[in-house]
Amino acid sequence: MALINKNAAQITATIVSNKRVGQYHQLIINIGDLAQACKPGNFVAISVGGETSGMILRRAFAISRVSTSTTFGGTMELIVAAHGQGSRWLCAQPEGATLNLVVPLGTAFGIPTEPVQVLLVGGGYGSAPLFGLAEVLNARGCRVDMLLGASTAGKIYAPMEGKRAVNSLRIYTEDGSMGQMGRVTDPIASLIKDMDIAVIYSCGPMAMLSAINAITSQSDVIHQCAVEESMACGIGICMTCVLPVADETGAVSMLRSCIDGPVMDGAYVQWDKLGQVL
Numbered sequence: 001m002a003l004i005n006k007n008a009a010q011i012t013a014t015i016v017s018n019k020r021v022g023q024y025h026q027l028i029i030n031i032g033d034l035a036q037a038c039k040p041g042n043f044v045a046i047s048v049g050g051e052t053s054g055m056i057l058r059r060a061f062a063i064s065r066v067s068t069s070t071t072f073g074g075t076m077e078l079i080v081a082a083h084g085q086g087s088r089w090l091c092a093q094p095e096g097a098t099l100n101l102v103v104p105l106g107t108a109f110g111i112p113t114e115p116v117q118v119l120l121v122g123g124g125y126g127s128a129p130l131f132g133l134a135e136v137l138n139a140r141g142c143r144v145d146m147l148l149g150a151s152t153a154g155k156i157y158a159p160m161e162g163k164r165a166v167n168s169l170r171i172y173t174e175d176g177s178m179g180q181m182g183r184v185t186d187p188i189a190s191l192i193k194d195m196d197i198a199v200i201y202s203c204g205p206m207a208m209l210s211a212i213n214a215i216t217s218q219s220d221v222i223h224q225c226a227v228e229e230s231m232a233c234g235i236g237i238c239m240t241c242v243l244p245v246a247d248e249t250g251a252v253s254m255l256r257s258c259i260d261g262p263v264m265d266g267a268y269v270q271w272d273k274l275g276q277v278l
Contacts, residue, residue, distance in 0.1 A: 123204025149184020
């Protein structure tokens with residue numbers, strides 16, 4: 001049975017910065033020495049709403065990146081879209097506010113042991129964790145190329161930052177308002193062939209992840225994806241974030257995204273069975 005991330009701890013953390021970046025909020029939170037335990041792909045579970053709130057469940061957010069400075073010590077960056085009640089509350093918190101959170105949680109992306117060609121594919125603000133991953137892959141000597149996609153330009157997160165983080169960046173929007181018109185998955189098959197891609201790392205909507213896996217299943221490319229399943233507890237208790245995943249023998253089990261994921265080998269996720277009761 002999978003266990004909670006052994007490095008996880010519940011702490012009270014201070015918001016260092018809260019800035020609006022396009023349609024999203026960039027939060028920098030002081031987590032001290034725990035920043036050293038956070039890896040690309042990990043997430044944080046935050047108590048939202050305050051002490052008198054009826055929102056009893058924590059909200060899970062992917063960690064975009066971590067850093068250490070002499071001014072603030074260890075910090076983590078979150079990119080948050082103010083969609084639901086919990087995320088709206090979090091985005092409204094001022095600098096200096098404190099949060100009760102558990103970090104780091106979940107599995108991390110696997111990093112190649114030697115330099116290889118990798119492709120990062122992100123959908124909407126789900127692409128944020130890929131920027132921190134790009135830094136780690138660059139340090140390993142990998143060539144890193146990136147595809148960013150969304151329905152419209154306003155939903156593309158930090159395209160200029162993406163350009164600085166990778167060797168090449170292509171942007172696709174469904175309405176053609178930024179980059180090329182189309183889906184972010186459109187060029188993947190040709191890029192695999194032309195650039196000798198060894199690993200694809202992806203973050204974004206489940207439909208996008210499924211489409212990527214349909215492409216990689218026709219090749220030898222490894223597909224590591226951060227699945228997007230709603231997590232109610234974040235620590236493996238409630239079983240609300242399960243999805244069907246096969247093992248090496250082909251046997252399918254309902255695994256918890258918060259414990260066995262969010263990063264998974266896309267080849268084993270049973271994409272055609274998502275949402276079904278097995």
